Amino acid sequence: MKPLVLICSQDREFYLTYGHILEADVFTKELADGVEDALKLAVEREPKAVLLDCQPASATGSNIFAQLKGDPRTGGLPVIALIGPGAEKQHIDLLKAGIDDSFVRPIDPAKLLDCLRAKLALAKPGSNGIANGRLLRCGSLEMNVDARRVHANGHDIHLGPLQFKLLQHLLETPGKMFSRFELKSAAWGEKIHIGERTIDVHISRIRKELKRTSAGCVIRTIRSDGYSVEEADAEPEPDGE
Secondary structure, eight states: OOOEEEEEOSOHHHHHHHHHHHHTTTOEEEEEOSHHHHHHHHHHTOOSEEEEEEOTTOOHHHHHHHHHHHSTTTTTSOEEEEEOTTOHHHHHHHHHHTOSEEEESSOOHHHHHHHHHHHHTOOOTTSOOOOOOOEEEETTEEEETTTTEEEETTEEOOOOHHHHHHHHHHHHSTTOOEEHHHHHHHHTOTTOOOOHHHHHHHHHHHHHHHHHTTOSEEEEEETTTEEEEEEOOSSOOOOOO
């Protein structure tokens, strides 16, 4: 499955141009034309990265970035801004706000693709992918931390950036119970405030992927205080909280 990149722009020519660049490589794309649309699609479609169109006379791009980074469900998404000529101040403001990367247009398409590949730890065309990397295992599940890939029984497990961080933290120490606070700090950082329900929703989505691929490991709820991951036994793990 090709990695999905969400293109946030109100300029049809921008979308067609950069959408073609992405799809000529290993990516697929989807359009978001406003703040609400961008946040909605980022949650529902779980893209791997966001490409942000920042025009000199518009604050839309900056507003989308602020919404994405401020929402705990999408705060881990890499966001790359393409700044229009003459918007140097906007460029500086985005850098101060913590944009993952930004470029002033025009930009060499190869440079943009290299940036996306680096953010998502994807191999360059013609290579055999990332052969080595730190591996975490549980049952038949294998996570390549450096390549940011998870698979089990020959099936890829598709996780959003936050879900990847949650599962990675659990897999670092199989069998250990991590509190919701510890998991929140690992995935969102200590400065982001979210409710316990948000963590439960992400854990539920991970569980569904583990079940779908018969991964041979389960995420268990420990006395409603937290979660642990361990190899599955004969009893199936319920998709509870």
